[in-house]
Amino acid sequence: MKDVIYTVESNEQLTENVYKMKLAGDTSAITAPGQFINIKIESLFLRRPISVFDCEDGAVTIIYKVVGTGTEKMAQMTKGQKLDCLTGLGNGFNTELSGNSPVVIGGGVGVPPMYYLAKKLREQNKNVTAILGFNKESEIFGEEDFKSLGVKTVVTTVDGSAGIKGFVTDGMKDIDYTYFYTCGPEPMLKAVYNASKTSGQFSFEERMGCGFGACMGCSCKTKYGNKRICKEGPVLVKEEIIW
């Protein structure tokens, strides 16, 4: 973990309420895809946890949905503004277990961490498929980013306005994969758990106090003992999850 003062480099609107923000500054603490940063927002007491969408030397990019006070304030930020973030939080995904043809499955704002993961898997020359689930066509983001990595990209929408009609699990049906990684709302994670044919890793969300392991605000029970979503998570392996 490292406390870094970033400079907003860009903050663009992707869909009606989803934004992409690029932050310039030290990224040395970000060591694995699936990690998150915890953002201090002026006048709010608790920080806001957001996953790493992409990371390079000297810049981290996040994608966030406006759902409340904090994310509303983020949407108003402009180039040049400073942002105090705790970086490199959480365990992140383990890419070594992926086999040759992993599938990454993201739903809604669970899509962002899958991009940095897919990028890392591609760097290891893995044959990656991405399944991206949204409610409707107008909410889709990130599809081109995945494609440009050379990832086979399948989109599903609940209302059928784009891609396969249905849920991410409908996208999983016709795919052969050696391992899976997923992030999204909990009902989706559970559906993926039940539909999956291999082992895999799940990224969970919980309301956080600190985001770095100090408060026990985010604990969950697993078959391997109690874990803090912010520290021993947010990624849990399929075998340890208790629903």
Add this chain to the structure above:
Amino acid sequence: MVNTSVELSGITLSNPVIPASGTFGFGYEFAELYDINKLGTFSFKGTTKEPRFGNPTPRIAECTAGMINSVGLQNPGVEKVISEELPKLKKCFNKPVIANISGFSVDEYVYTCEKIDKEEQVGIIEVNISCPNVHGGGMSFGTSAKSAAEVTKAVKAVTTKPVYIKLSPNVTDITEIAKACEDAGADGISMINTLMGMRIDLKTKKPVVANKSGGFSGPAIFPVAVSMVYRTFEAVKIPIIGMGGVSTAENVIEMMLAGATAVQVGAANLADPYAGLKIVEALPEAMEKYGIKNLKDIIGGAH
């Protein structure tokens, strides 16, 4: 040069800044960020006889200038604290630590305090009496002078180290409880624990935390804490560790003027993991600004 040192029951602290129980784990994780020996000391996570998972999640809610937590004393139990947590702490901390202890019956307090008292690293035992008393109809030990005194007396009988009783602010007259603890043999008072609070989510129209209510703390409660410390200082002779909303060196000075001998910092550590260190480092300058040479001299100075 200013002198920031203070003394708690014969233990000299290089400065009065102490991260509060529940916001600093068992310390060693913060030692990856900075040298925690720079702190006065710290109070470790509330420890009970048995391991506890605590309350269901969500356990956290945002408030204006503060937060609500309903962690529910998650801890590995006193045996594991002694066999696993304290050895890890020993590697990075060479000061006497404050052991924060909770229980749901007098027997549990006695059991846990007696065990922890034997640990060399423990300097002070801080007995949190804010938990519900399972034998007393679920009312917190800290809400009645009688049960507060009962716990104090029982713990004092089995311990050799200074015992500080940590008081709940959720009472009609905190000074009455403080006096009862003093009369029962307490070596000091820690105050205040969190205030009872609730947030309701307008979208779901239900309380944000699963346990419905939780403990409210952070900068918003600072004036409440200062007032309670001020009044308790007039009611008892034993030292007070003051806390509630402290997040700056100025807050430390203010709390000490109200009557605190040392000061704990809770929620501020969660918003900023370096909060404790920053306060320690800012203290000399703040003292100079307000013409304070020797921090000890200002304790209770507002009276």
